[in-house]
Amino acid sequence: MYGLLELETDRFTLRKIEDGDLETLHSYWSDEVVTEYMNATFKSIEETQQMVELLNILPEIGEGRRWAIVDKRSGSVLGTCGYHNMKAEHRRAEIGFELGREYWGRGIMQEVMNIVIPHCFEDLGLNRIEAFVTVGNYRSLKALEKLGFKQEGVLREYEFTQGNFRDQVVLAILRSDWGNQI
Numbered sequence: 001m002y003g004l005l006e007l008e009t010d011r012f013t014l015r016k017i018e019d020g021d022l023e024t025l026h027s028y029w030s031d032e033v034v035t036e037y038m039n040a041t042f043k044s045i046e047e048t049q050q051m052v053e054l055l056n057i058l059p060e061i062g063e064g065r066r067w068a069i070v071d072k073r074s075g076s077v078l079g080t081c082g083y084h085n086m087k088a089e090h091r092r093a094e095i096g097f098e099l100g101r102e103y104w105g106r107g108i109m110q111e112v113m114n115i116v117i118p119h120c121f122e123d124l125g126l127n128r129i130e131a132f133v134t135v136g137n138y139r140s141l142k143a144l145e146k147l148g149f150k151q152e153g154v155l156r157e158y159e160f161t162q163g164n165f166r167d168q169v170v171l172a173i174l175r176s177d178w179g180n181q182i
């Protein structure tokens, strides 16, 4: 089924977020360190549940998809990743991702994005994948630049998140950039 599309890398499976993942995801989405540069730090499991519901309807409304990142060996959910704000007429979408703090620095996002990006270009026919990163989120910038994303500029006070107007760095990778890396 379209809503259940899964992807796989050597170490990880990307699958639909399930009810059984809620507590684990809440532990990440309520962690102030993980969410420092994200839109919000959730206090209650209900907020996490509502977010999961929103994410799980993305495929149905044709705007994107968010997967749980599952470690094949342990079966643990390590975080989520996917694309949203897909604009079919412009063949572009935005990507997003986060990992539980204990999983940072192991190359997990590199491995996972190395399957999500070709999926976006080859299976979805996108031409541009963009990312908006809050100024100061060096780990995310580094991860994206290592994947071949290029910084295009800074949108000043673009978002009101975590109680402040915050600048966003715009990065993107084009289909032609990706092709040139192979």
Ligand SMILES: CC(C)(COP(=O)(O)OP(=O)(O)OC[C@H]1O[C@@H](n2cnc3c(N)ncnc32)[C@H](O)[C@@H]1OP(=O)(O)O)[C@@H](O)C(=O)NCCC(=O)NCCS
Residues within 6 Å of the ligand: 033, 034, 035, 037, 038, 096, 097, 098, 099, 100, 103, 104, 105, 106, 107, 108, 109, 110, 111, 131, 132, 133, 134, 137, 139, 140, 142, 143, 144, 146
């Ligand atoms: C953004 C985020 C996913 C990046 O995670 P990450 O683990 O640093 O990302 P990567 O997969 O690129 O891993 C690179 C790191 O793993 C290390 N690494 C270990 N094994 C590796 C491997 N096999 N391949 C590549 N890198 C490897 C690298 O040396 C690098 O570490 P360094 O930054 O100390 O040099 C993570 O910091 C996060 O969840 N942040 C909070 C949520 C967030 O801000 N999301 C983005 C919103 S725009």
